[in-house]
Amino acid sequence: MTWTLVVPLKPLFRAKSRLTGAPTGLPVPELALAFAQDTVRAALECAAVRGVVVVTDDSLAAGELRALGARAVPDLPGDGLNAALAHGAAAARAAEPDTPVAALNADLPALRPAELERVLNAASGFSRAFLPDAAEIGTTVLTALPRTGLSPAFGGPSRTRHRASGAVELPLTGVASVRQDVDTPEDLRAALELGVGGFTSALLAGPVPGPGR
Ligand SMILES: Nc1nc2c(ncn2[C@@H]2O[C@H](COP(=O)(O)OP(=O)(O)OP(=O)(O)O)[C@@H](O)[C@H]2O)c(=O)[nH]1
Numbered sequence: 001m002t003w004t005l006v007v008p009l010k011p012l013f014r015a016k017s018r019l020t021g022a023p024t025g026l027p028v029p030e031l032a033l034a035f036a037q038d039t040v041r042a043a044l045e046c047a048a049v050r051g052v053v054v055v056t057d058d059s060l061a062a063g064e065l066r067a068l069g070a071r072a073v074p075d076l077p078g079d080g081l082n083a084a085l086a087h088g089a090a091a092a093r094a095a096e097p098d099t100p101v102a103a104l105n106a107d108l109p110a111l112r113p114a115e116l117e118r119v120l121n122a123a124s125g126f127s128r129a130f131l132p133d134a135a136e137i138g139t140t141v142l143t144a145l146p147r148t149g150l151s152p153a154f155g156g157p158s159r160t161r162h163r164a165s166g167a168v169e170l171p172l173t174g175v176a177s178v179r180q181d182v183d184t185p186e187d188l189r190a191a192l193e194l195g196v197g198g199f200t201s202a203l204l205a206g207p208v209p210g211p212g213r
Pocket residue numbers: 008009010014015016017018019055056057075079080081084105106107155183
């Protein structure tokens with residue numbers, strides 16, 4: 001079974017507000033874009049993924065993520081995260097009515113394709129399933145089989161809401177890269193320990209000094 005992933009991304013100028021003032025000293029919008037690029041690139045390298053639909057109103061991010069092979073669609077006007085996910089799932093199924101769909105956060109810079117494949121393969125046994133984030137409060141992946149509504153309830157303590165909605169919590173170990181979302185400077189440290197992808201690591205390494213500098 002191969003999945004269409006729906007990746008929501010806020011406009012970069014308001015994304016990742018909890019990283020403002022982080023010791024990296026880097027502009028937060030640049031970090032948010034690099035996280036999304038690493039997330040989408042790893043997702044597209046996953047053998048269980050047939051495509052990625054990014055939902056974003058940010059034209060710069062849409063262009064960069066299309067360049068990696070994702071499809072990008074704008075948000076519905078004024079609706080927020082869960083509406084964006086439902087809209088992305090509908091766009092995916094308008095193109096491919098029988099695809100299973102999975103919401104995936106855009107802030108997983110350490111994501112490893114093989115770990116994502118384990119999560120999606122485990123999810124294929126349940127009509128709806130989810131993976132809690134590393135903090136065990138939120139959610140990083142929510143899945144729905146063909147002809148099943150995604151019914152996303154993301155935002156803050158979404159683990160409890162997804163469980164209450166009937167989605168099955170996947171009891172997996174060894175998938176830390178799929179669970180490590182980055183909201184705070186502490187999360188970024190944890191992601192760096194796991195090993196982040198090339199966009200984030202290049203940004204954190206800074207520009208290569210030119211001659212005479
Ligand atoms: N398309 C879209 N994506 C959203 C929206 N709100 C949040 N997201 C995305 O959903 C995921 C979780 O978002 P949040 O935790 O609310 O926001 P964040 O930018 O990650 O972090 P904070 O600003 O620190 O809350 C991230 O990938 C966001 O970019 C929205 O209104 N539209």
